[in-house]
Structure formats: structure tokens, C-alpha cells
Amino acid sequence: MSQVKVIGIDLGKSTFHLIGHDFSGREMFRHKYSRSMLIDFLSIQDKTIIAMEACCGAHWLARKCKSFGHEVKLIPAQYVKPYVKSHKNDYIDADAIAEAATRPNMRFVSVKSEEAQLGIVIRRIRSGYIKERTACMNRIGSILLEFGLSFPRGHHQMKNLFQWIADQKELPPLLLGELTAQFEYYNQLNTWIKEQENKLLALNKENEVAKLLQTIPGVGPMTASCCISAVGSPQDFDNGRNFAAWLGLVPFQYSTGGKPRMLGISKRGNKELRELFIHAARAVMWRDNTAEKFFGTWLLDLKCRKPFNVALVALANKLARIAWSVMTTKKAFEVRV
Template sequence: MENIALIGIDLGKNSFHIHCQDHRGKAVYRKKFTRPKLIEFLATCPATTIAMEACGGSHFMARKLEELGHFPKLISPQFVRPFVKSNKNDFVDAEAICEAASRPSMRFVQPRTESQQAMRALHRVRESLVQDKVKTTNQMHAFLLEFGISVPRGAAVISRLSTLLEDSSLPLYLSQLLLKLQQHYHYLVEQIKDLESQLKRKLDEDEVGQRLLSIPCVGTLTASTISTEIGDGKQYASSRDFAAATGLVPRQYSTGGRTTLLGISKRGNKRSELCWFSVPGYSYKNWNTSLASWPTGSGSCCVGKATLSSPVLWQTSWPE
């Protein structure tokens, strides 16, 4: 195993397929392992580069490999797909991972720490609860509208429900159903507040998060999201790379020498942390830039504000 220079692992829940190459790119070993057997095998291998797709369980595996003295690299699955040759199977996927990892210009994903993954889990559950809260009010609006009762959109239906039930002759079982939905809404609100409190406590222990909180208009949710997604920001060569990774650089569709720029993609995170800088209530009135005179709410202003804010966030995330 001394001549192994690169190992590609196709991760699974219970089975793991590896493809080993020498420094010339020639395949020297292939095998299927269970999780315990894979760890045993890699523990006996000399320190080498091990590439994997950035998928479920990959960050844990990257931390484990670092403990064993290896050099893990995570690749976005969309960059591995073009290297899959012919029919798809687990060994072919592992070989494609090796091919992608060997490209000089390949971009890799920074492995997350346990703390970052735990905070990300809190964010995902909170996002799910917020969506459920919106679904609950939408259901109540729809049920009332079926009986000719129109209520302003949003949470107004929650506060006005008691009055609506008194003034209308809705069927008893429907009134009881609406009251249950109202209780469910209040339950979701309490759960969201509890998760936000947990995020704040976790952020108090996070050095990067505390630095991000010093930036104007950056609160708990924004700081914790950025800290979870980018960590200390060292994986980005510049603030523009960071802005591009979060989808704040305009998408490009250029051909034949003609440059065509589209809107920002927000591909990094749909609840993009930097979108808070483009809402109508935020402005750069005190900033000595041409953006101060741009009309709030326009597409160009949104792109400009968000992209202008990214260098501040990226530089602040770096350790002092």
C-alpha cells in the first residue's frame, strides 16, 4: 500500500467503496468495506490524500480521517458527475471522485466541525418550523375563505380568530379545527423562540460569531449562519470568492464574445444571510459610495448592496 497516492471513497450508509491510485493515476486497489472495516483499513494506510463527495456523513468521515493522519478533501457532487464514465456504479463513482480530486483547478468543500454541524441542525429545524407556521396560517385563511370570510394575510387570522368565530355561523367541527390550528401556531412560535435562544447560547461560545456580531445590522441568526457555513473563511482566496460561493455574484451566461450577466443566484443558501442587507429597511445613507443614491428595492441595488457587504463579513470572520 506504500504506492497509494490518492484514495477515492464512495460513501454510503453501511457500505463504502474505495478506489486507490498511484502518483501516475493508475488504479492499484479496489474494495468494498463496511464502516468499521473501512476505519481499520485506513488506519493501517500511510498518510495520503483521501477524496469524498460532500454528502451525508462526509464531514464526520473527514474529521475521522484527520485523526488518522490523512488529508481529506470534500468535493461537491456536481463537480464529480462529469467524470463518471459509462454506466454508474459505486466503484465507478469512487474512480470519478479520484479523477475530480486530481484536477489542479478543482474547488473543495471545507469540512465542518462538530459545533458547526450542530448549529446547522438548529437552523434547519428552525427553518422547518417557520415553514410549518406559514402553512398553518395559510390553511386557516383557506378554510375561512371557503365560507366567505376574508382576513388580511399573515398572522392577523390568529389574533382575530376569536372575534371571527363569534360573528360567524361556522359549523362547530370547523370552529374546533380552527382553534386547534391556532393552538398549533402558538406551539410553533414557542418552539422557534426556544431554538433561537439555543442559537444565541451557542453563539456566545463561538469566537467567529462574536466577531460577526460586531458588524452593524448583523444579528444572531445572520452571524450563526455565516459562522456555520464558512467558519473562519480561510478557504476563500478573496471576498469575491466568498460572495460567489453564497450566490451573491450575478450569474453569467456568456458566449461568442458577448457577456450576459443575470441576477444573483443565492445558490449557497436559500435563506441567504446577506439578503438582510438588501431589504427595503436597510440603506447605506452614511456610506461614501454611489450605492447611497440607488433606489432601494431595485434589482441592481440588491445585488450591489449584498456584494458590497460580503467583504466586511469575510474579513471579520478571520481570526485576529
């Protein structure tokens, strides 16, 4: 076993398939384990490279392997696919993972900390509550529409729901009971959303990087928290341009035969973080005084020359590059006059 260079693990919910390669790339063993058996197996192995796809459950297992002294390499699933030979099964996938991990130019994903994963969980639950709240509001509007009432759009209208109904027409008591139940559920969702936001604030209260990120114009606690959770290590990116490209805030390139062709933004990478940077840019763009204060005439001239959304994405790209610099240098954003 001391000759094992890399162990590729194909992750599953309850079963895990392993293949070990020696230093010449030959297969040395293949095993199928349950979760508890896998932990026992890895705990007695000599220190080696453990390779996995960066998917569900990978970061927890990676931290476990690191505690045993192993070197862990997490690979994006799309980079493993070219190494899958012929048909697809769990052992072939594990073999492809082990081979991909040995490539000199392979790109890897940093292992996320437990705190970073907790931040992701809290934000996902909050996003679910927001979707349910919107669905509840639409449900109330559709019920009223069936009885000839067109309720005004927007969450700010919901607090005056029953006063608005009373001003319109009399409704059946049973219908009012149903609307009351939905309205109470809507208010409960608002409470839960606020609780999730407070949890995020408490989680990042002592995080210095989160405080530094919030010095960037338009970046608030939610964007800062998402940055810390999504980016395991800013050193994974050579520069801010690579970070912005990873987020999908650059044009998609389709060039061949020496003819460059740039399309719309690629929208690849972390969808949540890209969306938050877009919102951050929009918060800055709406206020000309703020835009000029932090970015000079560059942004105002861009707004005049280009459509609003084009300028918006350009500013989001700039904010992402600034965020990478702040995370790398551990220095607050400063306005250069």
C-alpha cells in the first residue's frame, strides 16, 4: 500500500467506490465501501493523495481526510469527464478522478471550512423562504382576483391587505378566514427571513475579511458572506480577472481560425454570487453622486455611451475584481482621488 500515489473516490449517498493508482498510473486496487468502512479504510492508510469530484458531501470528507494527514484534491466534475473511458460506471468514474488528479495543469477546488458551509446552508434556507413568501403573496393575489379584486403589486402593499379589502367590497366570511391564514403564514415567513439574516450577521461578526469586503461600494453583509463561503481560497485565482471570469461576468469567447468572437456574458460559475454582485452594481449605478465619488467619471461616461445593463455588468465585473484584491491583500477598499 505504500506505493499508492493517488486514490480516486467516486462519491455516493451511502456507497463509495475507490481505485488506487501507483506512481506509474497502474491500478493497484479497487474497493466498494459504506461510509463508515470508508472512514476506517482511510484512517489506516499511509499519507497519500485523495482525489474526489467537488460535489455534494465532498468538503466534509475532504476535511476528514485532511485530519488523517492525507493531501486532498477536489476537481470540478466537468474537468473529470474527458478522462472517463468508454461506458460509465462507478469504478470507471473513480479511475477517471484518480487520473485527472495527476495532470500537471489540472484546476482544483479549495476545501471549504465548516463555517463557510454553514453560511451556505443559512443563505439557501433564506432563499427558500423568500421564494415561499413570493408564492404566498401571489396566492393571495390570485384568490382575490377570482372574486373580482385586483390587489396591487409589491410586498409593501401586504401590510394593508385587510384595510384594502374593506375599502373594496364585502367578501364571504369563509374566504376571509382563508386569507387570514395565508396572511399569517406570509408574516411568519418574514420573521424567518429576518432570523436567517441575523444568523448570517452573527456568523460573520468576528470575520475580519467580511468587514473588509463591506468597505466596497454596494457590497453588504449578504454579498460579503457569499464571497467568503463560495471562495475557499482567493489564491485559487491568479488575479482579479480570473475571478471575474469564474463568476461569469466576462464575455463568452468563441474564436477559431484566428478570428476572435466575443458573445454575451458567459454566466458560468457561482450563480448566487454573480447575482449579488449585479445587485451591488445596481445599488451604485442608481446614484450618480455615489458612482462619481467612488469611480470618477469612468462610470458616468460608460452610462452615457452604453445601455444601462451593459454598464451594470461592467461595474459588477469591477466590483468582483476589487473583492478578490481585498480578500487577497486583507486591506480595505480605498477611494483613489
